[in-house]
Amino acid sequence: MTTLGYALLGLLAREPFSGYELAQKMKAPIGCFWHAKHSQIYPELAKLKAQGLVNHELVEQQEHPDKKVYTITPAGRDALRQWVTAPMEVPHVRDELVLRAYSLWLADPQAAILLFRTHEQRHVEQLRRYEALQQKLMEEAGAKQQVDSPDFSSYVTLALGIGYERLYSEWCRWVAEQFEQADTTL
Amino acid sequence: MTTLGYALLGLLAREPFSGYELAQKMKAPIGCFWHAKHSQIYPELAKLKAQGLVNHELVEQQEHPDKKVYTITPAGRDALRQWVTAPMEVPHVRDELVLRAYSLWLADPQAAILLFRTHEQRHVEQLRRYEALQQKLMEEAGAKQQVDSPDFSSYVTLALGIGYERLYSEWCRWVAEQFEQADTTL
DNA sequence: GTTTTATATGTAGTTATTTACATATGGTGC
């Protein structure tokens, strides 16, 4: 089983979806932590079906092409439950912007400011989207959350996302400011 | 050019290294943001050589096998300088633990506590390592940092690493506490 | 009418990355 397989099971454990809908979900919110394109999702769903972890039924539509709606099986739910708390190594972080920062001493200062201001803005925008989702979640689900409710899990995931985007956007801003100050100093 | 190629150029722009030494560096500190195994590094160095971005000379050793020491060329330095501030999309975050958190509502609470306490500890350890590196960097390089010095770039990279590990370890602790509190409530 | 957009599902080819295989030197521990 691949991680993508468990990501799909994680969505299907909450409610049934078609491949197309799963591809949408893999953009946001869950896709913010594990991304995949439809070209990887359709074959993965076929594998899950072959392993008996999901079923699908054909749903005929009038206004759109027919779709296959996938449902998680008891075996799929068991596999997901086991995976969630299975021992796991700390994964390797892959962050190209931080990698670039390591060679920033070579860069043209104005170009560096532009790059980091652009990324600051993008992370601020993502932060706003997360905060809106959190607001919505609080209104719908309220504060009386139990650890065994899907809404609590969503909240936990969002909490890291918000912290991460806040940290990242502030780091981008700080880097840009260092170059801006160096520029006025000369 | 692949991102790994630029990662290697980023190291060689500071000082010459052999493939083996580069493989060590790709574990820490730069490897904390872009990891690679030696099986990927050796072929990548050959490609950089073929493109004229690096050169190498054979260094004979007595106590160890001979090694190839790679040096960046002016063309390599130019390519790196251009790449550092080139337009870049926000990359997709891939974080299996956050993905698991999304399905945590299915988990056995005791297993969840164990998983998140384990990861909290690992991230605290990584945080301590980063803080020690920062301490060392401050002692060696001092506070009078210019944006065009490699030490400043190292400091910038480390700053995000420290923020990230602090955020992540605290998030793990908070998640574990939620399950611990739920456990005593019942 | 024709193009574009959103829905809907796939396959093919390519690249990136990991795991495993493969070899060689010289020092240390048993």
Next chain:
DNA sequence: GCACCATATGTAAATAACTACATATAAAAC
């Protein structure tokens, strides 16, 4: 003497992931 470990450099095979190709419906835009 032999195993193990760090140093040192590679290749081969497998998998994961992305880009591009491929098709089809129906609504909306132009």
